[in-house]
Structures are given as structure tokens and as C-alpha cells.
Amino acid sequence: MPQPSGSAVPVLPTSQPSAPRPKSHVQSAFDRIRDCPLYLGRPDxxxxIDWEHNPSNGTVIAIERVQDADxxxxxxxxxxxxLAQIEGENYYLFVDGGWTDRSVVKDFAKAKRTALLSPGTRHQCIIDNWSVVxxxxxxxxxxxxxxxxxxxDGGVPGSILLVxxxxxxxxxHAIFTEKLKTPEPPDNGDFAAHSWKCRSDDVTAKLEEIITSGKYYAHVLPAYDIHDSLIPPDDYEAMLRGxxxxxxxxxxxxxxxSNSKHNWWFDIRSIHVVKPPMSMPSSPSKRRATDKVDDPKGKKVVRGH
Incomplete structure (x- = not known):
């Protein structure tokens, strides 16, 4: 039906363009480190890097490559x-590395804190890049x-990086280093070795023996929370596992x-928490529901579906 002369034509409201979806903290961290020359997920x-070889003990270390270096x-x-998840399985980043007198390494002074890294199951940017890593x-x-x-083709693998x-x-991560082989003492912040709470009295006694000997430096784990504060040794498991x-x-x-074995190691130099461990739901059905992946389009994809 024609509109009466002079009457206003109704204007339908138009939808406003939606604001861009903000990046997650994890995606921002991934975008930042993927351009670093030494990011393990870079194809190049x-x-x-170059290699530095010490013929006296057969050790090889990776060093930075510098063009036209002096x-x-x-x-x-x-x-x-x-960027990776610290697995709960085989987690030994305790202040004492989980060492006991029944450990394979019999000398506590030579024990290491150890852990496994994985891409996790929730962040697609990490999962998609893991094969390159x-x-x-x-x-x-x-x-x-x-x-x-x-x-x-000579020898057999001993300690390898990939499971x-x-x-x-x-x-x-080395708990102790020999003072004669360590250029300077570690910065343990407020967490001197005398204050460490080991997982048993026997291990605490061993710790005191090593400190008293004066031959070793004891190192805290160089791990920092989301506020860049050094994580207290008592909180390693709660703040790092997962x-x-x-x-x-x-x-x-x-x-x-002596045994024709090749051995490779990754030694931790620093850890910065990007996303703290998730609290484990009490209900099994809720635990299954939380096992999701971040999709680049913002959708959630449930594993196994």
C-alpha cells in the first residue's frame, strides 16, 4: 500500500559489526615466541645455532650462531x-627431585629434577605446531x-629427548652443581637451600650433608608464576604440574x-607459567567435558567427538 505523501518511511535498525574476539593469553604467548629465532617450532x-665440542669429555652443546663473529x-x-604443558605423568620437579636412597642415581648431589612436556589437548595453535617441534x-x-x-649408525640411544x-x-634441571665448575653462585631469592622442605627426613639430612660439605651450590628451580614472581619450592607441584x-x-x-650410548639432554634454564594448572573436577563426566580444544574460529571441539 502506498505511503501517504509526506509520511516518514520507517528505517529498520542495522546490526552493528561485532568487535573482534580478543586473543587468549595462550594465543598471545604463542604469537610472541613463534618469531623467536630459537623457537623449537620454527622450520629454520x-x-x-652452531655446535661447540669439548674433545676432552666428548660433550657437545648448542650455541647461538653469530654472523661475522669475533x-x-x-x-x-x-x-x-x-610453549608446552608440563605433564602430570612422571613429574619430578620437586625441590629434591623425588630422590631417595633407592633411586637409580645413588648420589643425591648428582640427582636431577625431571618432567615431561607435551602439547596438551586444549590449544590448537600448539597442537598444530608440535610435529615441527x-x-x-x-x-x-x-x-x-x-x-x-x-x-x-654407531652405538645405541641412551638418554633421548623424545619419548x-x-x-x-x-x-x-640440576639440583646441585660443583662450585669449581660453576662461574657464580645461583640467585635463589628468598629460598636458601637450608629452608627447603624435602619429601622425607632422610633426604633432608642428605641435603644438609651436601650443603655442609661446601663443594656444591644448590639451585632452586628458575620457575616464575603469571606475575613473574619466583615460585616457592613448596609450591612447585601445585603451580607447575599440569x-x-x-x-x-x-x-x-x-x-x-664405555657402553656405546648416545645421550642427549634438555636442561631447564627458565620456566614462566602462561596458564596455571586446571583444578580437577570431582565428577568424571565433568572431567570429560573439560577435555576440549581451542579452535581458531573460537569454537570448542571436544576430544573424541
């Missing part, structure tokens, strides 16, 4: 970056072995002629 990460300049240890680690292992002039038939990566972290790793390799 090996182009940014031959007399000090070498700089390569610290690889990774694994491939690069394999190439790093071969590169270190070749630098040591050990035949690629076979899984997506896990092994990492470790957490998503940005982690810096140094790589070394050694061939043991």
Missing part, C-alpha cells in the same frame, strides 16, 4: 624456547652426534664409549 631453527668472543649458549628435535640430536664425529611412540619431551608454560631449554649431548 637449526639455521640459528673469533675471540665468548660463545653464547643457545636457549631454545617452547618433534622433527626439529630429531634433527638437533643428529646434528650433535655428527659434530662429535660419531657414526650416525618413543608419544608426543612427550624429556627435560631436567601448567602451560613458556620454557627455555639448553641442549647438550655426550657419547659414552
Amino acid at each position: 631453527v637449526l639455521d640459528h 673469533p675471540d668472543a665468548s660463545i653464547v649458549e643457545a636457549q631454545f624456547k617452547l 618433534q622433527a626439529n628435535i630429531g634433527k638437533l640430536q643428529e646434528g650433535a652426534k655428527m659434530k662429535n664425529n660419531v657414526k650416525v 618413543p611412540d608419544s608426543d612427550r619431551i624429556r627435560v631436567r 601448567a602451560l608454560v613458556e620454557i627455555d631449554l639448553a641442549m647438550s649431548y655426550q657419547y659414552f664409549h
